[in-house]
Amino acid sequence: MSLTDKEYMRYSRHIMVDEIGEAGQLAFKNAHVLIVGMGGLGCPASQYLATAGIGQLTLIDHDDIEITNLQRQILYSDFDLGEAKVEVAQQQLESLNPHCQINTLKESIFDVDLTTILAGVDVVLDCTDSAKTRQYINACSVKAKVKLVSAAAIRGSGQLTSFDFSLAKSPCYHCLHPDLDEQQLNCATMGVMGPLLGVMGSMQAIETLRLLLGKQDNIGRLLLFDAFTMQFQQFSLPKKDNCPVCG
Ligand SMILES: [Zn+2]
Structure with a gap:
């Protein structure tokens, strides 16, 4: 698939960046990205991925919108209270970029065949908010040999790590957080x-x-951000030989 004239105009500020160019924009168009969790992380991640020209986005979340979400989940407003997050997100993202196909699943990840879904995507984003869910997404991603971008935020502390389970050298989330x-x-x-x-x-x-x-330079690197001091820190994560998930 090539870029249409309209897409060429729409994404011109990407295409003029040497590191992206037409080939990079085409890679975005041909990509299928899965976002698990449409809360505080999933909202901005999906907005930027839709507007950046990702061809297909699949959103999984079983929650409805509550008033406590509105302080940080920027796709939703007071008018959406009680509505399904994935449905409101789909409408918003489609209006941001009609070239991006949005698929939705209003399900818990434990009620779908996650490994099979993951085998059909290029990258999965873990935008969830519980240790149990993160470990499960990690284990399924290892099985599906997919790329995983995992993030978390609590109080003023954020963390981010990328994994690529098609590479034998990639550690996994369990290597970093072994305590189930x-x-x-x-x-x-x-x-x-x-x-x-x-x-x-x-x-x-x-x-x-x-x-x-x-780009694979960030695989297995843990990036920490402290919002109260505005400081970043980075650590390289070794793959654990005896890891029960990826070892
Ligand atoms: Zn591991």
Whole structure:
């Protein structure tokens, strides 16, 4: 598939960037990206991926919109209270870019065949908010040999890591967080600064575009951002030989 004249105009500010160019924009158009969780991370990530020209986005979330979401989940407004997140998100994203095909699943990931769904996508974004869900998405992504961009944010702390399970050298989320009984630290119990989700979700979108451009330099690197000090830190994550998920 090539770019139409309209797409060429629409994405001209991408195409004029040497690192992207027409070939990169075409890679975005031919990509299928899955976003699990349409909360504080999934909203900005999906907005930037839709407007950037990703050809197909699939959104999974079983939640309806509540008033406590509106402080940070920027696709939703007071008019949408009680509506399904994926349905409101689909309408908003389609109006942002009619060239992007939006598929939705209003389901818990535990009720769908996630490994099969993952085998049909190029990149999956973990935008969820619980340790159990993250471990499950990681395990299914390892099986499906897909690229995973995982992010989290709590209070003022954000973290981001990319994995590519088609590469034997890639560590996995379990190598980094082996403790399955991790206590329930999430936004509902600990709180979070709203714009921090915008930073972390936007960085997930950037990482997705970078992976689609073939960049592998961030695989297995943990990036930490502290919103209260405005400091970034980076660590390289080794793959654990005895990891029960990817070892
Ligand atoms: Zn592992």
